[in-house]
Structure formats: C-alpha cells, structure tokens
Amino acid sequence: MQLGLVGLGRMGGNMRERLRAAGHEVVGYDRNADRSDVTSLAELAEKLDGPRAVWVMVPAGVTDTTIDAVAEVLSDGDIIIDGGNSRFSDDAPRAERLDTRGIGYLDVGVSGGVWGKENGYALMVGGAQEHVDRLMPIFEALKPAGEHGFVHAGPVGAGHYAKMVHNGIEYGLMHAYAEGYELLTKSELVTNVPGVFKSWREGTVVQSWLLDLLDRALDEDPDLSDLSGYTEDTGEGRWTVDEAIRLAVPLNVIAASLFARFTSRQEDSPAMKAVAALRQQFGGHAVHKR
Template identity: 80%
Template sequence: MQLGLIGLGKMGGNMRDRLREAGHEVVGFDQNPEISDATSLDDLIGKLSAPRVVWVMVPAGVTEATIDQLAPLLSAGDVVIDGGNSRFSDDGPRAERLGALGIGYVDAGVSGGVWGKQNGYALMVGGADEHVAQAMPIFESLKPEGEFGFVHAGGVGAGHYAKMVHNGIEYGLMHAYAEGYELLEKSEFVKDVPGVFKSWREGTVVRSWLLDLLDRALDEDPTLASLRGYADDTGEGRWTVEEAIRLAVPMHVISASLFARFESRQEDSPAMKAIAALRNQFGGHAIHKS
C-alpha cells in the first residue's frame, strides 16, 4: 500500500522504516531535507495516487497548522490520520472541516516510542469504519505480530482519548517504580538495588516492560547519578485528570503522579517553606535557613 507520512522524527522515521520493511511504499516529508523524500507538502501529494492516505506525525503544537496546509492539496476520498499526541477534543472539529471537503479523518493513539520499529506499535484508532478500513493494511504492519496491539476504539476522538488514558496509567506505573527505587536506595538493608529490580523481571506480578527499561537504565548508571530529578509532562496526564474531574472518577494514583512531576521542577518548594514556617510558629519546631 502507498502512504504519505509527514514528520520523520524519532517516531515517524522509525515508522517509515518498519512500513518499508513490510513492503509498503512510503513517501515521507520532513522539514529536514536530508531525511525527506519530498521537497514540500505539494510535492508529497503529487507523488501519491488517489485515493490517498496521509499520516501526520508531528508534535501536537503544529498538527493543526500542518493539517490546514494539507487539506487544500487533497481530494475527496482521501484520508488523513493524526498519529500525534493531540487532545481528543480537537479531533471532532478537525474531522468536520475535512469531512466538508469529502476527506476522511482518523485519530490514532500510538505507543511504542523508540522501540516501535523493532517491537511494533500499539495502536488505538478512532474514526468511521470505512476510513479505518482504508488504512488497515498500514495498521496491520505497524502493530506487533499476534492478537494484540490494535483497537478501533470508537468514533472520531476515541483513539486519542484511549491514548490519553494509556499515558495517565503510564504516569502512575512509572511513579510506583520510582518510589520503590528511592526506598530501596535509602534502606540500610539492601546492598544491591539494581539486583533487586533484576530479580523482579521474571516470576513476579510487578514485571513489565517499564520494569525492564528501568533495569536497563540501572545497568547503564547503577545510582542514576548522571541524571537530574526533573520530569516534564506532555499534556496527556493533565488531560486525564481533567477528564476524571469532569466525570467524577476518583483518580488518586494518576493525579498524585502528575503532581509529583510538577514538584520535580521546583528547586526549593514554596509549599514546603510554608509548612516549615507553620511548624515553627505553632510548635517551635526547628527550621533550616537557606
């Protein structure tokens, strides 16, 4: 099958390689001419035969502008797939604008990171049946082999919504491992912290790919001494918590893990300063001056 792929960064470039290895013809466009197969979006569309499927794999901040530039170049019967981490609420208006031109729209949540080329990508897609079917050969080649790794989650927006919840769960899982790591590091009993994590990789209920990756990180740096304890967030955790509030769903673990990321960015927490001042005021507890 033929596919136009816009955005050839860490994810998009590896997706192009995996699809080509599966026998698909992929024409890629990127702002970096050294890795691009087309000189412009216009050139990209000119290299594709109608009806076209074009996958947009760019950072969420430029997705809207990219699709707006792309839409006038497409024809009725074409399908646009947004595989970036867009907010689900953007999908409906986007699909409506494209639909007025006769262009289909599919939102795809994509998980797999830099390992997707080798292991396959978990795909959660939303859209009309006919538009998903049009791109199904591409989905089949990107997903891992076997029964799992793909879902047509529902209509437009469902793919990005599912990926949002996936990333919220990821926040919580990572933070549980992180808290366990810190406790082991501070314990006077445990002398081989990396060894403990290795022992968990088989035969335990806490084994997972994230655990394998933490073990790999500890092999490279057993005390993580080269890293700073600062963690960004790309939005999905915030959106998950916002949805929990909207739907009145108790979300203790995911919300706590999100707030912990905010805390990681503070050199000296103003909240903790206020607590220290209050303890000193009401109980005469010692305070530590900066």
C-alpha cells in the same frame, strides 16, 4: 499499499522504516530536507495514487496548521490520519472541517516510542469503520506481531482519548517504580538495589516492560547519578486529570504522579517552606535555614 507520512522525527522516521520493511510504499515529507523524500506537500500528493492516505506525525502545537496544509493538496475521497499526541477534543472539529472537503479523518494514539521500529506500535484508532478498514494494511504492518496491539476504540476522538488514559496510567506506573527505587536506596539492609529490580523481571506480579527499561537504566548508571530529577510532562497526564474532574472519577494515583513531576521542577518548594514555617509556629518544630 501507498502512504504519505508527514513528520519524520524519532517516531515518524522509524514508522517509515517499519512500513517499508513490510513492503509498503511510503512517501515522507519533513521540514528537514535531509530526512524528506520530497521537497513539498504538493510533491508528496503528486507521488500518491488516489484515493490517497496521509499520516501526520508532528508535535501537538503544529498539528492543526499541518493538517490544514495537507488538506490543501488532497481531494475528495482522501484520508488524513493524525498519529500525534493531540488532545481528543480537537479531533471532532478537525473531522468536520475536513468533511466539507470530502476528506476522511482518523485519530490514532500511538505507543511504542523509540522501540516501535523493532517491536511494533500499539495503535488506538478513532474514526469511521470504512476508513479503518481501508487503512488496515498499514495498521497491521505497524502493530506488534500477534493478536494484541490494535483497537478500533470508537468514533473520531476515541483513539486519542484512549492514548490519553494510557499515558495517565503510564505516569502512575512509572512513579510507583520510582518510589520503590527511592525506598530501596534509603534502606540500611538492601545493598544491591539494581539486583533487586533485575530479580523482579521474572516470576513477579510487577514485571513489565517499564520494569525492564528501569533495569536497563540501572545497568547503565547504577545510582542514576548522571541524571537530574527534573521531569517534564507532555500534557497527556494533565488532560487525563481534567477528564477525571469532569466525570468525577477519583484518579488518586495518576493525579499524585502528575503533581510529583511539578514538584521535581522546584529547587526549593514555596509550599514546603510554608509548611515548615507553620510547623515552627504552632509546634516549635525545628526548621532548616538556607
């Protein structure tokens, strides 16, 4: 099957290679000419037979402008797929805008990171069944081997919604491992922290791919001394918490893990300064001066 692919960064470039290895014809476009197969979106469209399908894999900040630019070179009966980390609420307006041109739209939450080329990508798809059916050869090539790793989650927006919740859960899981790591490092008894994590990889209920990756990181840097604790967030954790507030769902773990990332960016927390000052004022507790 033919596919146009716009955005050939770490994820998009690896997806192109995985699809080609499965026998699909992929025409890729990227603003970086060294990565691109064509010089323009117009040339990309010309190289695809109709009805065409173009997968957009760009950062969230430029998704709408990119989709609008792709739509300009497509025609009635074509489909655009957004596989980036878009907010789910942006999907319905995009689909409506494209529908006036006769262009279909699918939103796909993609998980797999830099390992997806080898292991496959978990795909969460939103959109009309007819569009999903048409793109199934592509989805089958991208997903991991076996029965799992793909879901048609619902109508337009459902794919990115599912990926948003996935990322919120990921925040919580990562932070639980991180807290356990810190506690082990502070223990007077445990002298082989990397070995403890390695032992958990088989036969325990906490085994997971994230645990495997933490073990790998500890193999490379046993006390993580080469890293700063400063941790960014992509926005998906925030969107998950926003939805929890809207729907009155208590996301205690996910919310706490998001706020912990904010704390990591403060060299000297103003809030904790205020707590220290209050403890001194009402209880005469000692404070640490700078």
